[in-house]
Amino acid sequence: MNEPNDRLYDLLPAIYRIRDADEGYPLKALLDVIGEQVAVVEEDIRQLYDNWFVETAQDWAVPYIGDLIGYQLVHEAGEPGEVRSAQGRARNKILIPRREVANTIRYRRRKGTLAVLEELARDVAGWPARAVEFYRLLGWTQAINHLHSARGRTVDLRNGDALDLLDGPFDRLAHTVDVRRIHSSLTPGRANIPSVGLFVWRLKSYSVTKTPAYCLEQAGPHCFTFSVLGQDTPLVVAPQPESDPVAIAGELNLPAAIRRRAFERWMDLYYGEGRSLAIYAAWAKQDPNQPLPASALIAADLSQWSYVPPRNRVAVDPVLGRMAFPPKQLPKKVRVSYRYAFSADMGGGEYDRPLAQPASYRLYRVGEAEAFQRIGEALRQWQQDQPEDAVIELAESSVYVEPLTIVLPEGQSLQLRAASRVRPIIRLIDWQTDQPDALRVIMNARSRLMLDGLMITGRAVQIHGPAREYGEEGADEVTVADICAAEVTIRHCTLVPGWGLDNDCAPVRPAEPSLELINVRARVAIEHSIVGTIQVSEDEVRSEPIPIAIADSIVDAMDTGREAIGAPGYPVAHAVLTIQRTTVFGIVQVHAIALAENCIFTGCMNVARRQIGCMRFCYVPTGCRTPKRYHCQPDLVQQAIEAGLRAENAGVSQASVDAARARESERVRPQFSSERYGTPTYAQLAQTCADEITRGADDEAELGVYHDLFQPQRAANLRARLNEYTPAGMNVGIIFVS
Numbered sequence: 001m002n003e004p005n006d007r008l009y010d011l012l013p014a015i016y017r018i019r020d021a022d023e024g025y026p027l028k029a030l031l032d033v034i035g036e037q038v039a040v041v042e043e044d045i046r047q048l049y050d051n052w053f054v055e056t057a058q059d060w061a062v063p064y065i066g067d068l069i070g071y072q073l074v075h076e077a078g079e080p081g082e083v084r085s086a087q088g089r090a091r092n093k094i095l096i097p098r099r100e101v102a103n104t105i106r107y108r109r110r111k112g113t114l115a116v117l118e119e120l121a122r123d124v125a126g127w128p129a130r131a132v133e134f135y136r137l138l139g140w141t142q143a144i145n146h147l148h149s150a151r152g153r154t155v156d157l158r159n160g161d162a163l164d165l166l167d168g169p170f171d172r173l174a175h176t177v178d179v180r181r182i183h184s185s186l187t188p189g190r191a192n193i194p195s196v197g198l199f200v201w202r203l204k205s206y207s208v209t210k211t212p213a214y215c216l217e218q219a220g221p222h223c224f225t226f227s228v229l230g231q232d233t234p235l236v237v238a239p240q241p242e243s244d245p246v247a248i249a250g251e252l253n254l255p256a257a258i259r260r261r262a263f264e265r266w267m268d269l270y271y272g273e274g275r276s277l278a279i280y281a282a283w284a285k286q287d288p289n290q291p292l293p294a295s296a297l298i299a300a301d302l303s304q305w306s307y308v309p310p311r312n313r314v315a316v317d318p319v320l321g322r323m324a325f326p327p328k329q330l331p332k333k334v335r336v337s338y339r340y341a342f343s344a345d346m347g348g349g350e351y352d353r354p355l356a357q358p359a360s361y362r363l364y365r366v367g368e369a370e371a372f373q374r375i376g377e378a379l380r381q382w383q384q385d386q387p388e389d390a391v392i393e394l395a396e397s398s399v400y401v402e403p404l405t406i407v408l409p410e411g412q413s414l415q416l417r418a419a420s421r422v423r424p425i426i427r428l429i430d431w432q433t434d435q436p437d438a439l440r441v442i443m444n445a446r447s448r449l450m451l452d453g454l455m456i457t458g459r460a461v462q463i464h465g466p467a468r469e470y471g472e473e474g475a476d477e478v479t480v481a482d483i484c485a486a487e488v489t490i491r492h493c494t495l496v497p498g499w500g501l502d503n504d505c506a507p508v509r510p511a512e513p514s515l516e517l518i519n520v521r522a523r524v525a526i527e528h529s530i531v532g533t534i535q536v537s538e539d540e541v542r543s544e545p546i547p548i549a550i551a552d553s554i555v556d557a558m559d560t561g562r563e564a565i566g567a568p569g570y571p572v573a574h575a576v577l578t579i580q581r582t583t584v585f586g587i588v589q590v591h592a593i594a595l596a597e598n599c600i601f602t603g604c605m606n607v608a609r610r611q612i613g614c615m616r617f618c619y620v621p622t623g624c625r626t627p628k629r630y631h632c633q634p635d636l637v638q639q640a641i642e643a644g645l646r647a648e649n650a651g652v653s654q655a656s657v658d659a660a661r662a663r664e665s666e667r668v669r670p671q672f673s674s675e676r677y678g679t680p681t682y683a684q685l686a687q688t689c690a691d692e693i694t695r696g697a698d699d700e701a702e703l704g705v706y707h708d709l710f711q712p713q714r715a716a717n718l719r720a721r722l723n724e725y726t727p728a729g730m731n732v733g734i735i736f737v738s
Helices: 004-010 014-022 026-050 059-068 086-095 098-109 115-125 160-164 260-265 375-385 480-484 635-648 654-667 711-725
Strands: 129-133 195-200 204-212 223-225 278-282 297-299 314-317 322-324 332-342 362-366 389-394 405-407 413-418 425-427 439-442 448-452 455-457 461-464 486-491 515-518 522-527 534-537 546-551 554-556 563-566 573-580 583-585 587-597 605-607 614-616 628-630 731-736
Touching: 004 026, 014 026, 059 086, 059 098, 086 711, 098 115, 115 129, 115 195, 115 711, 160 260, 195 711, 260 297, 362 375, 375 389, 534 546, 534 573, 554 563, 563 573, 563 583, 635 654, 711 731
Parallel strands: 195 731, 297 314, 362 389, 389 413, 405 439, 413 448, 425 455, 439 461, 448 486, 461 515, 486 522, 515 534, 522 546, 534 563, 546 573, 554 583, 563 587, 573 587, 587 605, 587 614, 614 628
Antiparallel strands: 129 195, 204 332, 223 322, 278 332, 314 322
C-alpha cells in the first residue's frame, strides 16, 4: 500500500514518475514534504469541525462555546492561566468545567429545583452531594387538616437508626429554629425556613478487590480486619447512580461511610459481588471463589472484640472494617473486596494510572493464573534471559511474602509494577536473624529501576550502589558520568511509614526509615507516592551530592521532631533536593535545595548550602536554615503585621512586635484533619486552616500534596453557581461531610 504522503505523487502522469525514477526520486521527496503539510491542514480542518461540539472540542475551545450560550466565568475562583503546561491546563479545566458548559441550558430550564443543586456540585466541582431543605426539619405545630407525619418528628430514643443520622446529611429528626444564616462566614447555622444545605463529599471511594484479609492474632485467630495492614478502616459505599434524575441522593448513591444499622437493614444492597463489600473464604463448606451468603452475616459492634458470633455466622463491623468468625469454626484463605475513602489518586491503589515503559521490553507477569506465581520466579527468569529492558508486572491484588534481592546489571532497566487497576502488597518479614530483611536493590552504572503502583510494608526499601565501589583497587574503571546516568523512580507507590500500623493507625516502628539510599550514584525521583523517612548514606568526600526529585507526594516521619529526609550519623543528607507540591511531616536536612515549590514542611528545614536554589510559595517554620525564600509563610504575615503595627504606632516596643509576629505565625500554621497514615483524611488540610495556606500556592490553589485537586477553585465555582440556581428566597450553604 502507498503511504498517505504518496497520494500527490500518484496523481502525476506516468511519464513524470518514470523520469523522476531515473533521477533518483527528487520530485517524490518534494511531494512527500508537501503531503505532510497537507495532512496537517486537513487534520486541523477536521478538528475545527469537532470544536463545534462541547463533547469533542479541544480544551481551549470550551470557553468559546460557553461564551456563545452566555456562560459566565467565576472570577472569585481565579482567572484562567497558562495553557502550555499540563498543570495550567488542569487548573483551567476546573475553572471552566466542560460538563457544566454542556449542561448550562438544561440547568437554566430547571432553575429553582432542588435536584439541580446536586447536579451542579457534581458537574461544577466534581463532588457528589445531597441537597437538604432544612425547613422540613423544623419542629412546628402542624395543622390537623394537613398533617405531615413523617416530617420533623421529635426524638424517639428507641429509634437508634434515626439517632445515627442526627445532624448529618440524612437527618430526619425535628430541630428548633437556628436564626444564623447558613452561608455565614463566621458561625453558619442550619435549621431555618430559608436554609438549603448542600452536603458534599470530597473524599473518593476506592476499591480493593479480592485481597487477603489480615488476621489479628493478638485478638484471636478468629479476628480479622479488612485492611491488609491491620488497622481499622471505615468501609464506604460503592455509589450507585440515581434511578431518577429529579431524585435526591440517598446513602447508596454517595461515597458515605457504611453504618452498622444500615448494613443490618439493607445487607443485600451493600453486600455481594460488585457491591460495597464481599467476603470470600474456605469456611463452613462454602465455595471460596464465591462470596459468603448474606444470610451468614451479622452486623455487630466489634470495637472490643467482645462479641462472639454463633456457629455458621460471621460478624461484620463496617464502621471499623472488622470481622469475626466463630472461634471453633476458623476459616482458611480469607479474601475481601471492599471500598475505602481517600482524597486523591496516589500511593498504591486500584485506580487508573498511566503506565510508562520502554518502547521495547520483555514482560514477565506474576499471578495465580500467570506463568509465574511468585516475584522471585520472575526475577530468576529475568536474570537468565538478561534482556536490556524488562517489566515484571503483578497481575493481582495479592500479598507477596518473599525475600527479594535485585541486582541490576550495567546499562539494563527493570520495572517492577502493578497492573492497571490492581494493588499488590509486598510484605517483607524477618527472614534472617543476623541480617536486615529489606527489599534490596543493587544498582550498577547506567542501570534504571522503577517501582510503580506497589504497596510495600514490613521493612524498608534499600537502594545500594555498585557492589564494588568506585575507586576501589581492582574495581572496574567506571566514570562518574556513567554512574550518574543511573535512575531510580518510585511512582504511585506506598512505602508504609513506620513499616506497619496498629489498629488505631499508629506506626509500629516509627523510628525506622522506609527508603534507604546507600552509596547510590543515581538520580532519584518520587512521584504521587506516600513514603516514610528517607535516609541517604553517601560518601561526602569522593562524590557529589545525589539529586532527589519529589513531586505530588507525602514524606512522613510520623513526628515533627523526627527526620523526614536526612542521613544517619551526619548533620545533613548528601543530596540536592527538588521538591514540588509535597507535604512533609518532619525535619528536612539536606546538602542543598535546588527548588521547593508549593510545599508544606511541618518540621524545620536545614541546608548546608544556602546560596543554592530557592523556596517559593511554601510554608516552613521560622528559624530554619533555608535558601532564599520568596512568598513563603509565615514570612509574609509576619512582615505584614510588623509593618502595620509600626505604621499605627511608631513607638511600639519590640516585645509587642514579637508577640504579634508569634500570633500570626501560629494562625497560619497548617492544620490537618489527620496526620496519621491509614486514616481517610490523611494529610488533608482542615476546614479551620488559614486562607494563606488553603490558597497560598502560586496559582491560588492549596499548598501541599493535594495542590492539583484545586479545591479552593472548585468551592468558589460551586458557591457562585449555587447563588445563581438557588430557589427564590432561599439561602444555600456548602457543608463538607469529608
